[in-house]
Amino acid sequence: MEISAKEVKKLREETGVSMMVCKKALIEAKGNVEEAKKILKKQGEKVAEVKLARVTHQGKIEAYIHNNAKVGALVEVHCETDFVAKNADFQQLCRELALQIAGYNPLYISPDYIPEEDLKKQRKLFEDDYKSQGLQGERLKKAIAGRLEKFTKENSLLSQPYFRDESKTVEGVVKEMIARLGENIQIKNFTRYQI
Numbered sequence: 001m002e003i004s005a006k007e008v009k010k011l012r013e014e015t016g017v018s019m020m021v022c023k024k025a026l027i028e029a030k031g032n033v034e035e036a037k038k039i040l041k042k043q044g045e046k047v048a049e050v051k052l053a054r055v056t057h058q059g060k061i062e063a064y065i066h067n068n069a070k071v072g073a074l075v076e077v078h079c080e081t082d083f084v085a086k087n088a089d090f091q092q093l094c095r096e097l098a099l100q101i102a103g104y105n106p107l108y109i110s111p112d113y114i115p116e117e118d119l120k121k122q123r124k125l126f127e128d129d130y131k132s133q134g135l136q137g138e139r140l141k142k143a144i145a146g147r148l149e150k151f152t153k154e155n156s157l158l159s160q161p162y163f164r165d166e167s168k169t170v171e172g173v174v175k176e177m178i179a180r181l182g183e184n185i186q187i188k189n190f191t192r193y194q195i
Helices: 005-015 019-028 035-049 088-104 116-132 137-155 170-181
Strands: 058-065 071-079 164-168 184-192
Touching: 005 019, 005 164, 019 035, 058 088, 058 170, 071 088, 088 184, 116 137, 116 164
Parallel strands: none
Antiparallel strands: 058 071, 071 184
């Protein structure tokens, strides 16, 4: 099947992936653009998993101050090279992350970063709440587990829905950028301020 340069260029503009990779995906998908996008997404996820082990020693600190000057956020995002740190896509990702933090108010980077002490405290609060409602036994355990899972998703930046497209998580958006830029990207720290 012959794939035109126009089709390849259009897919590249939509995905940000290199021309050669777009062409291969279109050939594999027999010209079906939506199928090619799915192929690129799967390939990108595989690339991101490999890149996550690599050391990050460059990056950017991004600030966002809301127009009412009452909410602000700082985020420290690392990448592997200075070249990527200066890349417009990486810089845009950093701005988006700062905006996400200001708007969604996460408490932790990911569920792995939640201190055990905080989880115990939340578990106790949920347990007291459900016991006051008369729940016991297995129903109590399931209810507490569900609330803890919801707590970790809502309060972990990487688990939150991405504010521009809630069908994606912030972690998914970061992995897409890893696949696009070919480097590991990690959120190292953030702070949110509110008056």
